Amino acid sequence: MGDRDDRGTIGRRVQRLRVERGMTQRQLAEPAYTPAYISTLEAGRVRPSDDALRHIADRLGVGYEELVTGRPARLATDLRLRLTEAQRTLAAGEAGRAAELYGGLLAEAEAYHLDEERAAALLGLGECAVDTGELSAAHEHFEKAEACLADAPLPARVPALRGRAVTHYLAGELRYAVYLLEAALDELNRGGLHDPDALLLLYASVIGPYMDMGAHARAAKAAEYALALAPRAGDPALVARMHRSVARTLLAEGRLADADASLAKAAELYRTLQLRTELANCHWMRGYVYAQNGELPRAEEELREALGMLSATRAALYSSQVAVELADVLHRRGKSEEAAGLLRGVLDDLSSERGAVHSAGAHRLLGIIAEDARDTETAEEHYVRALSLLERAGAAGDLADLCRLLGDLLRRTGRVEAALDAYRTGLGHRTAPGTTTLGPAPAQPPL
Incomplete structure (x- = not known):
């Protein structure tokens, strides 16, 4: 509860409580103390002993802690x-x-x-x-x-630090988010502060930014450490979040069945814990898994379920992000008009400062839909905006594919030099997968 207040504050509190109860200094003092002692105590001229404070608290009908700190009991x-x-x-x-x-x-x-x-x-x-x-x-x-x-100690500060990193990540500041998470991991591991919950939270949180930056090797290593730490973690919600994050690395390795199994574990934990928003995120990820595996009807079903749950909870940013991925599935199922309508409806909620990667994804898909409709000018405009968003965020994972789309469009419209520039930019991202400005990897945990 903290240290007691200073003698002046305690004196004023004793006087206030005594007056509120209509007691005289003599009535408060008897039988163990004198009215003069109470007078000097209330004036802040004496530091009362614990025994005196317990006597006074008992006479006033308040708890000892409340008397010495001003905080109500319990x-x-x-x-x-x-x-x-x-x-x-x-x-x-x-x-x-x-x-x-x-x-x-x-x-x-x-x-x-x-x-x-x-x-x-x-x-x-x-x-x-x-x-x-x-x-x-x-x-x-x-x-x-x-x-x-x-x-x-740092383990106690990790949830707040991780929260700050997440806001930078969602705002499209991937490198800074990774810097915050890696610096904390390094300090924990080098300093011997091997708190399993703190380490698991950080490793699970850094996987997403790693993947978006194209640092797949680091993401896989973080997933490996997270899986090793999970049996020692005390928070089941944290273990569920880890399974959801690890699924991304399994997908990147083409291990779709393992990714689906990881998400199933997470979903079961979330249902048990009644974590509705996190459960919606599991439907979202399972929809993504099915989409990657070409199971588009199942993907659409999962993503619609996620969107409905998130919309009901007014999780605006996450709803917009799911809508982009649902639109991609709808487009691949031949429902391009519905997909475009969905994308236009969420673009106002996404920007370079808010969901940058998904904002780029929305512009990319609108560009593809416009290209399918032979509207090359609109398609190019969307591709360029997507490119700008991804470059600003440092999301190298998607840049190469986008440069290819833009290059193909420019080549088809006769602008060969501009197309070559786009291809070269894309090759720069493709030839060095996982290279970032991150510097050395953080120290490893003693597993």
Whole structure:
């Protein structure tokens, strides 16, 4: 609960509580102390002993902790119970209601100077803001949570640090997101701070940015470490998130059955834990797996299920991202008009600062649809916008394919030199898969 307040603050508190109860200094002092002692205590001229404070607390009818700290009895316990309620509300997909609960908790934690509970409330507000796509607000909450825990060991700060990295990742700042996650991993492993939950959270979180940057070897290594750490982790939701992230590396290796099995494990855990938004993300990933395997009807079914669940929880950014992948499946099934309508409906929710990779994916697909309709001018415009988004984000994983599409279009319209430039740019990304500006890989965990 923290240290007791200074003697002046305690003195004023004793006086206030005594007056509220209509007691005289003599009544408060008897039988163990004198009225003069109570007078000097209330004036802040004496530092009361624990025995004196326990006597006074008993006479005033308050708890000892409340008297010496000003915090109501069981406040910290009550706040933690309410934090659990807020976490469950968020898990059920009610981000708006959860944000209200976290906001109330934050106000109380700040009023009573409870740093640990304040950090937990800020972390929750950050997660709510990520769910609703308010990335600037999310970043601010995570940053404040990290500042609250500045004196705590690194494992305690990891959830806030990871949250900050996620906001950079979703904003299209892939390199900086990876830098934050790798720096924390390096510090944990080199410093001997081998907290399984903290390490698993970081390894699971870095897989997505690695994959988007084309750093497939690092993504595979992170997945390998995550799988090895999972049996030692204490949080089942964290293990489920790991399985969902690892599925991406399995897909990249062509191991579709293994990826589907990994997602099935994650989905089962999410159902047990009643984590609705995370379960929707599993439907999303399974839809992607089926699409990669050419099972388009099953892919459409899974992606529609994910979109419905995320739309119901008002997870705006994630809904827009799923819509882009659903549009791709619809296009491949010959439903190009519906796909284009879906894409145009979500482009306003995506930008270079908000879902950059999926924004590029939407422009790429609109370009393909326009090309199919012989509208080469519109197609080129979409390809160029997609290229700009991916270059800014550093998403090398998709750049080579996009350069090929743009080069083919330019060649067909007679602009051979421009086409060659596009092909050369694409080859630059294709010839060095996994090369990034990331520098040395972080230290390995002792598995």
